[in-house]
Amino acid sequence: MSSLELKDLYDGFRNPDVIKSFQKLIVAEAEKLDRTVNIMEVCGGHTHTIMKYGLTQLLPENINFIHGPGCPVCIMPKERIDHAYTLAMQEDVILLTLGDMIKVPGSHGSLQDARAKGADVRYVYSPMDALKVAEENPTKKVIFFAIGFETTTPMTAALLDVVIKRDIKNIFFHINHVTVPEVMKELIDSRDEHVNSYDHRIDAFIGPSHVSVISGSKIYAVFPEYYRIPVVVSGFEPVDVMEAIYMMIKQFNEGRSDLEIQYKRLVTHEGNLKAQALIEKYFEKVDLFKWRGMGNVPNSALKLREEYAPFDAEVIYKSILPYDEIDDHKLCICGDILRGFAKPQQCSVFGTACKPSSPLGSCMVSSEGACAAYYKYGNLI
Amino acid sequence: MTKNIVLAQGNGGEENGELISKIFYKHFKNEILEKSEDAAIIDGGRLAFTTDSFTVSPIFFDGGDIGKLSICGTCNDLAMMGAKPTYMTCAVIVEEGFSVEELEKIVRSMKKELEKNDAAIVCGDTKVVPRGSVDKIFINTTGVGVVQKSGISSNSVNEEDVIIVSNEIGKHGATIFANREGMEFSSNLQSDCTSLWPLVEKLLSEGIAITAMRDATRGGVAAVLNEWAKQSKVCIEVNEEAIPVSEDVRGICEILGFEAYNLANEGTFVLAVKRSDAERAVEVLKTFEEGSKASIIASVTHQYDGRVLLLSPWGSKRFMDLPTGELLPRIC
Numbered sequence: 001m002s003s004l005e006l007k008d009l010y011d012g013f014r015n016p017d018v019i020k021s022f023q024k025l026i027v028a029e030a031e032k033l034d035r036t037v038n039i040m041e042v043c044g045g046h047t048h049t050i051m052k053y054g055l056t057q058l059l060p061e062n063i064n065f066i067h068g069p070g071c072p073v074c075i076m077p078k079e080r081i082d083h084a085y086t087l088a089m090q091e092d093v094i095l096l097t098l099g100d101m102i103k104v105p106g107s108h109g110s111l112q113d114a115r116a117k118g119a120d121v122r123y124v125y126s127p128m129d130a131l132k133v134a135e136e137n138p139t140k141k142v143i144f145f146a147i148g149f150e151t152t153t154p155m156t157a158a159l160l161d162v163v164i165k166r167d168i169k170n171i172f173f174h175i176n177h178v179t180v181p182e183v184m185k186e187l188i189d190s191r192d193e194h195v196n197s198y199d200h201r202i203d204a205f206i207g208p209s210h211v212s213v214i215s216g217s218k219i220y221a222v223f224p225e226y227y228r229i230p231v232v233v234s235g236f237e238p239v240d241v242m243e244a245i246y247m248m249i250k251q252f253n254e255g256r257s258d259l260e261i262q263y264k265r266l267v268t269h270e271g272n273l274k275a276q277a278l279i280e281k282y283f284e285k286v287d288l289f290k291w292r293g294m295g296n297v298p299n300s301a302l303k304l305r306e307e308y309a310p311f312d313a314e315v316i317y318k319s320i321l322p323y324d325e326i327d328d329h330k331l332c333i334c335g336d337i338l339r340g341f342a343k344p345q346q347c348s349v350f351g352t353a354c355k356p357s358s359p360l361g362s363c364m365v366s367s368e369g370a371c372a373a374y375y376k377y378g379n380l381i
Numbered sequence: 382m383t384k385n386i387v388l389a390q391g392n393g394g395e396e397n398g399e400l401i402s403k404i405f406y407k408h409f410k411n412e413i414l415e416k417s418e419d420a421a422i423i424d425g426g427r428l429a430f431t432t433d434s435f436t437v438s439p440i441f442f443d444g445g446d447i448g449k450l451s452i453c454g455t456c457n458d459l460a461m462m463g464a465k466p467t468y469m470t471c472a473v474i475v476e477e478g479f480s481v482e483e484l485e486k487i488v489r490s491m492k493k494e495l496e497k498n499d500a501a502i503v504c505g506d507t508k509v510v511p512r513g514s515v516d517k518i519f520i521n522t523t524g525v526g527v528v529q530k531s532g533i534s535s536n537s538v539n540e541e542d543v544i545i546v547s548n549e550i551g552k553h554g555a556t557i558f559a560n561r562e563g564m565e566f567s568s569n570l571q572s573d574c575t576s577l578w579p580l581v582e583k584l585l586s587e588g589i590a591i592t593a594m595r596d597a598t599r600g601g602v603a604a605v606l607n608e609w610a611k612q613s614k615v616c617i618e619v620n621e622e623a624i625p626v627s628e629d630v631r632g633i634c635e636i637l638g639f640e641a642y643n644l645a646n647e648g649t650f651v652l653a654v655k656r657s658d659a660e661r662a663v664e665v666l667k668t669f670e671e672g673s674k675a676s677i678i679a680s681v682t683h684q685y686d687g688r689v690l691l692l693s694p695w696g697s698k699r700f701m702d703l704p705t706g707e708l709l710p711r712i713c
Contacts, residue, residue, distance in 0.1 A: 007628060010635060016694035023695070054697025099638075103389065116385035125562070125637075238695075357395060377699040378688075 013237030014053075022242035023058045029249045030060045037252055038064045038201045038340055039245065042184060043149075043208035044071030044368025045236050051373035053238040055245075063245065066202060066340035067363070067370030069183055072148045072176075073100045074362040074369040075291040078326040080176050081106030084145045086321055087174060087313060088119040094137055095121045096130055097145040098152070100366045105359070107326060127152075127159040134171045143172045143313045150219075151210045153177045153302065154275035157282045160304075160311060174313040175303050178289060180211050181219045182300035187339060188227060190295075201340035204248050206241070207233040209263035216271025217261050224257045235263035282308060293334030293362035332361030337370055344371040351375055395703050397599070417612070418535060419458040419595055420524075426531050429464035431455060432523040440487070440517055442560045444552075444571030445647070448487035451520040452494035453576050453647055454598070460578040461594045461650060463533040463585065464526030466500040472521040473505070477512045487518065497576045500524065530585050535593045538613035542592050542653040544679035545662055547580065547672045548573060549625045550602050554644030555633045570629040575648030575671050583669070589662045590655035597651050600703065602642040605651045606679070606689045607703045618690045619679040619701060642701065653681070 012018070030037075041047055047067045050056060056065060069075055085106050088095040095111065102111045102123055115121040120140070124130065127144055134142040146156040156177065163171045188200055207220050212233045220231040230251045234244035244262040251258060261267050282305060289301030309315045328334070331349045336342040344350050344363065354360040356372050363371035382403055383390075390400040406414065413421045420431035433454045440447040456466040471491070475484065495501060502522075552573040559570060577596060584591060593613075595605045602624070606617050626634075626641040634641050648671055654662045659677055666672030684690065689701040 007632065019695040052699065053695075054693055054699050057697040058695065109383070112387045112389060113383055113385065116383065116387045376702050 010237055013235070013239040015239065018239050019053075019058070019242055022239065022246055026058075026063070026242065026246050026249060027060050029246060029253060030062055032253050033062050033249065036062045036064055037249065038066050038203045039206060039248060040066040040068045040187075040202045040204070040340070041206040041241075042068035042070045042180060043206075043211070044068075044074060044366065045208060045210075046206055046234070046241060047071075047370055047373050048368050049236050049238060049241050051377045053241075054377075055238060055241060058242075059245070063249070064340075067337065067373070068205075069187070069291060069294055069338050069362070070149065070180060070208060071362075071366050071368035072152075072178060073104060073366035074372075075178065075183075075293065076101070076104065076147065076176060076365075077290045077292045078106045079290065079322070079324070081110070082108065082322050082326075083174060083314070084111055085109065085114050087143050087145070087317060088114040088121050089117070090141075090317075090320075092140055093120070094133060094140045094142045095119065095145055096124050096127075096133060096142060097121070098125075098147055099123055101145065101147055104365050127155045128162075130159060130171055131162065131168070134168055138170065141170050141172060143174055145174045145176070147176045149178055149180055149208075149211055150215045150279075151208075151213075153279050153283065154214060154272075157275075157278040160282050160308065161278065163311065171311070172313040172316060173304060173311050175283070177283070177302040178291070178300055179302070180208070180215075181222065183291065183294065183297050184220075184223065186294065186297045186300070188229070202229065204229060204251070205231045206244050206248070207231050209233055209235045209240070209267050212261075212263070212267040212271060214272050214275050217259055217267055217269050218271070220259055224259050228257045230257040231259050233259075233261045233263055233267050235265065291362075292365075293328060293332070293338060295328075295335075328362075329360040334361040334363045334371075337363055344374040347371070391599075398703075416534070416536070417608075419461040420464065420526065422462060422528065422531075427528060429459045429462040429526040429528055430524075431458040432521065433458065434519060434521040436516070436519050437557065438516060439557075439560055440483075442572055443556050445574035446487055446490050447518060447520060448490035449494050450574055450647060451522045452491050452498065452500075453574055455522040455524040456494075456498045456500060456526075457577045457596045457648070457650070459524050459526030460576075460581040461533075461596055462526070462528065463530035463581065463591070463594070464528045465582070466498040466524050466526045466578055468503045468525045469495070469500055470521075470523040471502045471505040472507075474508045474510060474515050474519045476515050476517050477509060479517055484518070487520075494576055498578050529582075530591070533591055533594060535595060535609050536612045538593050538609045538615055538617075538653045538681060540615070540681050540683070541655055542681050543656050543659045543677050544606070544617060544619070544681070545652045545654055545659060545666070545675060545677050546597070546602060546625065546649060547577075547652065547666050547675050548649045549627045549630065549674045550597065550646055550649055551626060551630045551634070551639075551641035551644030552649070553647040554601065554639075555630045555641075557645075558637065559633060570627075570633075573646055573648040573671070577648060577650055577671070580666060580669050580672055584652075584662060584665055587661065587665050589665065590658045591652055591662075592655065593653040595651050597646040597649055599645050601640075601644045601646065602651055603640070603689070603701050604643075604703055606701065609651075609653065610689050611687050614686050616682045616684045616686055616688055616690060617679050618682055618684065618692060621691050622694045623676055623678045625674040625676045625678075 232244040283302040286301040288296045363369040389396045420429040435451040556572040666675035691701040
């Protein structure tokens with residue numbers, strides 16, 4: 001890929017004049033609102049965009065963001081990290097995972113701590129990099145600790161597809177893929193134990209474009225139709241997010257609750273059917289998956305289908321993996337933050353006992369978590 | 382701090398700083414060390430003295446190699462204190478099986494770079510260790526420089542100053558990353574690895590009022606500005622649009638999720654210069670190819686002392702933070 005093509009991907013979408021124009025449109029539209037509108041950006045990538053580009057500073061006071069649970073690293077419960085740690089500490093294992101996962105602490109430490117103790121832990125940019133590692137290390141078992149939402153799941157499926165077709169004997173999978181719509185439903189339907197309430201303050205959702213590139217915008221249809229909550233599927237550049245906010249406020253002023261696509265560059269209603277078929281072939285839903293900061297969420301994660309058990313590290317290593325439940329930290333209020341009842345600064349341990357280098361709760365774990373983004377970029381308004 | 386050393390502690394950022402202060406400063410504590418400058422000023426202010434070890438992988442990269450880097454790195458640290466590099470030491474640890482031809486190639490690059498600084502290696506040490514004990518070759522150099530202009534210090538940046546970067550930023554870090562990962566984005570991207578003394582010498586001879594200088598190595602420009610903001614108890618307000626970044630570096634940052642101001646440089650430095658001399662300093666830098674993209678990027682205020690602010694072209698603000706965690710491969 002040449003740098004010129006790369007530039008084309010983002011250039012116009014960070015244009016200061018376009019951003020300022022949308023700011024004016026939003027301010028004019030927001031003046032007509034009779035109340036504060038709480039918009040949840042579900043995805044950590046959007047939280048990052050909003051904080052990095054300081055978009056909240058451009059918006060009127062009656063538009064409020066609730067930062068959602070959509071960061072796969074943040075929501076990974078300690079139980080699963082302990083699995084990764086245990087697998088990594090096996091002598092003949094090379095554990096592969098994606099970027100940030102390496103620094104998240106479990107109950108014995110993080111994967112980078114495991115590496116400091118001699119474990120072979122590596123990060124890859126693409127699951128396909130596992131093929132090279134496996135080929136270069138024929139006597140080792142290469143375990144891919146797979147994380148991510150609908151966006152990364154097809155690549156894991158594609159890797160398994162190659163492993164089966166080429167009859168590769170030393171690549172295995174520990175699957176932690178989660179899905180977006182189920183946790184959005186959970187946020188609306190569940191009881192928040194901290195405030196003992198079924199209430200929530202979410203008036204609208206901004207859905208992540210990359211998830212819908214794979215799964216289509218259809219996965220969000222239930223929210224406008226059943227819950228009367230509008231959804232706009234948006235791209236990740238600042239111009240994209242500003243346009244999505246504008247579309248959202250217009251919906252409120254026009255009394256609509258629709259499913260709209262801002263990121264028309266690649267998102268369709270149906271999504272990528274080939275990728276969906278690949279996921280369907282190898283994965284099935286898990287009844288319950290624990291989300292850090294959220295607790296157990298029904299049908300919100302995937303596992304390998306039973307016929308692929310010979311590739312499933314969770315099955316193969318069942319006897320050595322720890323299964324004890326670990327509670328979220330008592331002082332952590334991530335649950336309240338995710339439901340819109342609190343902002344990161346209102347947490348008693350924010351920036352003191354809980355920091356990016358020593359996170360207590362999910363929202364501080366990765367740079368895409370709400371607390372980490374607030375800590376890193378500050379909230380100057 | 383963790384019980385075992387983790388790679389993040391060598392990142393030039395937060396974890397690195399913690400390791401240095403909790404282990405080394407704790408035991409070695411003295412007045413000179415605690416100034417925490419690029420080079421120590423000794424002998425009543427007459428000499429600058431510094432050391433650096435080089436472990437870069439790959440050892441040959443676009444725009445340089447570990448040999449060139451080992452001279453630039455140490456000489457630049459001296460130059461940043463306004464000192465002309467003079468005498469140097471060189472200690473090499475080589476892995477059994479390493480190619481003699483490559484070793485000589487590395488030493489030839491060192492010689493070439495020494496000439497640019499008009500400096501000489503006057504003593505050294507060689508160790509060969511069993512296969513696997515080091516990764517190919519590690520080099521340490523120590524240098525002494527004669528201070529030409531005293532009082533340059535990262536502790537005295539103030540509101541009278543503006544901040545300049547000497548060239549486009551992030552090229553070394555981006556190149557090493559692209560070379561390591563086998564990414565071929567563009568044929569133009571090269572490390573900025575170069576000796577900075579000629580640029581500094583010219584700035585000094587032109588009488589530019591320099592308050593502070595630092596080469597933006599590990600941790601990048603963000604690390605330098607944050608250290609200055611903390612050490613000088615000021616707020617540095619950076620105009621995001623003014624930071625010179627090449628299209629190639631921007632592209633790599635885009636794909637890998639990095640910020641150019643967190644990436645390492647090996648021939649690009651940051652200066653705090655009296656406002657009245659700033660335009661002239663940029664002009665002087667621009668007479669060198671290595672300074673052709675020099676630019677004023679920031680002003681100094683007291684809005685948030687100890688912090689660096691990044692001002693977006695659409696009027697929002699955020700902190701420019703120190704890099705944390707383990708982002709990069711070994712880059713120097």
